[in-house]
Amino acid sequence: MNKQETKNRIDKLKIEINHHRYLYHVLDKQEISDEALDSLKHELYSLEQENPEFITLDSPTQRIGGEPLDKFVKVSHETPMMSMEDAFNYTELADWETRISRILGHEPKDGYFCEMKMDGLAVSLIYEKGILARAVTRGDGQVGEDVTQNIKTIDSIPLNLKTESEKLKITTKNLNLISSRRFEVRGEIYLSKKEFERLNKEQAEKGLPLYANPRNIAAGSIRQLDSKVAASRKLDFNIYEMVSDLGLETHEDNFEFAKMLGFKINPNAKKLVNINQIEELFNSWQKKRAQLPYQVDGVVVKINNLVERIKLGSVGKAYRWEVAYKWPAEQVTTVLKDIIVQVGRTGTLTPVAVLEPVLVAGSVVSRATLHNEDEIHRKDVRIGDTVILQKAGDVIPEVVEPLVRLRPEGAKVWRMPKKCPICNSEVVKKEGEVAYKCSNLKCFSVMRRRIIHFVSKSAFDIEGMGPKIVDQLINVGLIKSAVDIFKITQDDLLPLERFAEKSSENLFESIANHKKISLERFIYALGIRMVGKELADDLAKQFGTLEKFRQASFDDINRMYGVAEKTANELFDWLANKGYQKFIDDLLNCGVKVLKYHSPIKANNLDGKLFVVTGTLPTLTREDAHKMIIQYGGSIGTAITGKTDYLIAGENAGSKLEKARRLNVEIISEDKILGMIK
Ligand SMILES: [Zn+2]
Structure with a gap:
């Protein structure tokens, strides 16, 4: 994209993202998933980072949340509800760790605290003298809505805090703070997958549209004026942050404290000491997340030490001390x-x-x-x-x-x-x-048979491409003619069933390695009616090169020994067909290289000589070179020894070349060996 195109794309993305933000945050509606919206935001963010001159104050990347509706009382947050920086891969996580360690001047003293990133609705809860006084949605991060009535319907939120505790960590001083002052915690309201299914079943029975995801229902329930609606849905709540300072040292301590006060905390939250451990946790939950009773989209990683958090502070709309490490979007x-x-x-x-x-x-x-x-x-x-x-x-x-x-x-x-x-x-x-x-009833079977023939042992001999794989590649639309085989990329194969990384790599390499082909194999692979293996050999011998074969006249073919006129007609018609000639051109354009014909006449020019082949030869494949040597009476060794007569060396010959020099083995080129068998 040039600058103007980039600017146009940025402008379009801003309008698009703003549209979805309004629907989602203001009207409680959703047209596209969060993940899709994230994907658009990510594109916008990246374009703006590369072209900072196009960042404007009204860009969706420069703010969070949306304006609250007028139906609820607006409340300012004493401490803004920040958004969270995202990390989408290990490198981004490691970059984050490097940044915070640089600011701190050392690695975090008390490690990291990791929590499930719940896919829910964030709220702030204010307790006064231990009693729930107010619950406020996040809103735009500065101003939210008072949803206390609805929040009170959630059983997992304590209406008053348990301040009687024998646990040693709770000192009298801590408890006094709670019972004498305003005290704020934050957490996530969410809906279980089971409850989500139950509600959707109800919707379906009533003939009403289905909800897109559990988070939509949670958000919709909390922002209902009638609290009976919220009460009818089994909403749940996990605390994720103590905002008020209780004089404790770490987030982990705060979590323990919150648990004692009667808050629900996620049982999978835990402290880890380095980012390798975080990566392990992240990967293991990625596999197990489907089994969790609620939806999660990643792991929130926080600096555990609370003093370090103050030192790290915030940048823009996000705290430096936390990052949302997210699984690949679906x-x-x-x-x-x-x-x-x-x-x-x-x-x-x-x-x-x-x-x-x-x-x-x-x-x-x-x-x-x-x-x-x-x-x-x-x-x-x-x-x-x-x-x-x-x-x-x-x-x-x-x-x-x-x-x-x-x-x-x-x-x-x-x-x-x-x-x-x-x-x-x-x-x-x-x-x-x-x-x-x-309308052609044989359409599929003819195509399928042609492709299977094309890759078969006597033709292109592509390993790992048996009939089942051919069917699969046809079914997913990757191939509809032999030409498409050479257009397949590894990225095409990776997502397919049966194609783990290794097998897709193998097939991809197998295809690449068989782009060089002898003339007789190539003619056979074309699948011309009546041209079997033997006739293909004869044709290759007769014409020598693909160019001459393609231009053969009827007489040229008919003159050949043992070729019936009917066969000559069939073959000539094929060659005269523009579509088939284009098929050959397409193959050549995809990198297929058809070698000149080499006479396989049995001779003993190389009798008794021991050869080793190394590197990439100009025209012969390794396999063809071996066959040829054996045909002429020579034999093949795998390593250079004192008994080796010749090393045939091509491009990028490695250690074998060194060794041959040391042992005074004669080193020859492909040209030389071709000369020796003439
Ligand atoms: Zn058809």
Whole structure:
């Protein structure tokens, strides 16, 4: 993006984010998920960091929260309710640790306190002389709303504090502070997953729209004028901060103290001594989080020592002493680059979104199904749109909706093509059905068979690409012709079932390593009718190079020994077909390299000689070089020894070259060995 484009993008993002902020904070409505909104904010934040001249005072990154509605009494917070800095990966966490250690001049004395980041609604609770006096929502961080009546309906919030305790840590002085003064704590109101499901079931029975997530219900309940609504929902509360100074040394002490006063604290909160331990905790909860009875989106990491916190202070709207370490979002925004069509086993044509690769729920996604044309029109998804992408658990990634205000000008409504993109047959749609089908009943099976043939042992010989994998790659829309095989990236494979990091790497390498191919294998791989392995060999021998083969005339072919006229006709028709010639061009453009024909005539030029091959040879693959040497009577060694006759060295030859020099083994090039067998 140039400067002007960047500024336009920033302006559009600001309007978009502000729109969602208003809906969410002021009207209690939500059009897109927090995660999707976070993703937009993150993009805006990054663009502004790179182009600070475009930061304006009204940017959503420069403020938090929204204006309270007039229906509740507004209350100023004595201590502002800050927002929290986010860390999305270990590097960002480590950067945070470096920053705070630099300011402190040492590592935190009492380590870190880690708490689950509840997906709920933050409130401030004021106790006067030990009695709950007021509960205030966060609002814009400075001014919130008095929601005391609703808060009182939550059973886990104490209405008066237990000031009778025998625990040693509570000194008389501490207790006096509580019972004589105003005392503030903060925590999160949330709803269990179970209660969320119960309420949604109720909604469904009444024919009402479903709630998007538990946090929405919690927020909606707290901001109801009629407290009966809040009372009917089993809201819960966890304390996360003691705001008033009780004279204790650490946050951990405060937590213990809060527990004794009767507050509910999250049982998974714990003190850790370094960020490696935090990383371990973070990773283990990432795996277990689905089993928790409530929703969490990360781990809040806080400096434990309270004096150090004062020294660290705040920057902008956030405290320096805490950071929200968040798990990968399950909803992100990305750009829809194209819509392609894949054909299924029954001939059904399914549109697939080609996306700007993006990390979602821990994996990179570049494709997502769009189901059918009706669905695309219902969601109004267009090429060029910024879309919300969702990946929940193991479910296939899905395009949720486009962000219409970010749409580029002139983006057209997408239509199913009239001709099948695989076989060019007519596309048909039956009355009353949503799916389009290719009218050619054999469409899918022909494509599938062609691809399986193309990668088979005698053709391109791509390991790790058996029929099951071919089916899978077709089903997710990654390949619809052999050319697509060479366009696959590792990012495409990683999100797929059966493709752990190692196996996707293996397949990717296997494809890359087989781009160089002998002429006879290549001709066989093309899958021309009546051209089996033997004829492919003969053709390679006859024409020598791919260029000559491609330009062969009918007579050239017909003249060949053992080729029937019918076969010659078939082959010539194939070569005369522009589509097939383009297929060859496409393969070459994807980096496929077809080698000149080398005569495999059995000879004994290399009889009794021991060869070692090292490095990358200019034209031969390692495998082909080995085969050739054996064919001519030589043998192959794996290591250089005194018995080695020749080392064939290509580019990037390593230790073997050194050793050959030391042992006076003759070092030769590929040209030399090709000369030796002539
Ligand atoms: Zn078709």
